[in-house]
Amino acid sequence: MKQEQRDHRNHVSELLGAWLDGELSEAEAAAVEAEVATCAACQEEVEGLVALREAFREPVIAAAQTASFDGVWERIEAGIAARPGASLSPVPVPEVLPDAVRRAAVEQPSLWERLRAAWSTVFGGQPVMAAAFAAAVVVAVAVALLLPDGSKDKAAGERGPAEISAASPAKSGRPQEPVGVAGGGDNRAWISAVEYTRGTVIIDQIQDDPSEPTIVWHYDDEPVDSGVQGG
């Protein structure tokens, strides 16, 4: 056999495996087919390769059909975790890497990205629900802002124009705001709708000291013309 022919056969022999797998181009496959058709040694090699593949193929297929992959990943994780010093947490990024690369490697998803993911999880595929939720939130905020707070004082609205809470005679009727706390107990008081038929009513309150209580003086030993004070 000439050297040129041996080199050609060796080249074809290297391609037989790929030819059997159908991985060659049309030109290469045609050349290999032509060689195998005329070369007894090549035919033997092909037959040997086919027999070897069949010998491996059947047990692998049989094993794959009966194998179970349940819990494989869990066992892998357990095995990694059991190794001394092993960790499933992200691998530390080497400091030699450029800053931009390091940031990209270590940065977690942003809050907005996580919210968007959660939103998609909850309302994904149901835009009507998402729109309803958003509208409800807007309406809820608006209602909460506009509705009067039930726990708040209604005193301001109830306070009549003739309410009296001053260190002045009741008949003055001029409403005055209570003053702030100045230590001690808070004895601020508001008097309103004072009605009497006899005598004099004086409401005594020290304006600059809310710890001083209100005193309602009623001297009923003298008649009065007007019997109604306040509202």
Added chain:
Amino acid sequence: MGARVVAAAVVAVIVLAITAAPRPVQADDRARLDVRIIHATKGEPYVHPSLQDLAQHFKRFGGYERFTMLGRQNMELAMEQTGSMAMPNGKTLQLIYRGTSKEYVKLRFVMGDLQMNIRVHEGGVFFHGGAQHAGGALIIAVKASSR
């Protein structure tokens, strides 16, 4: 589509109910009143032991130095309930609980021909004076709380 609209409406109602329901008014449905009848007279300065917490205010009752307690009654009143107490001068004091307003306890005060509404600060005290009795003056101290 109809089911989706219904589901959307349900979500909206639930969200509204949770977030925008008016907060309930704090129902201080009972008031506790400490009513003391005080006899203020001239003489050697004296303050009854049960009136010591009020002694700092007695300077407001000028001309009287002695303060004795003629009676005391603790009332626990439900809304619109009336508490009554007989006075030494034959009159009857009536106090009606009218609820709370912010940090104030609302009361209706009725004695003789005097009637008035009063809002006293939570835990605060107010006085009524002026009625003459046994050579001195009758003073009513009312301490009110709804908590």
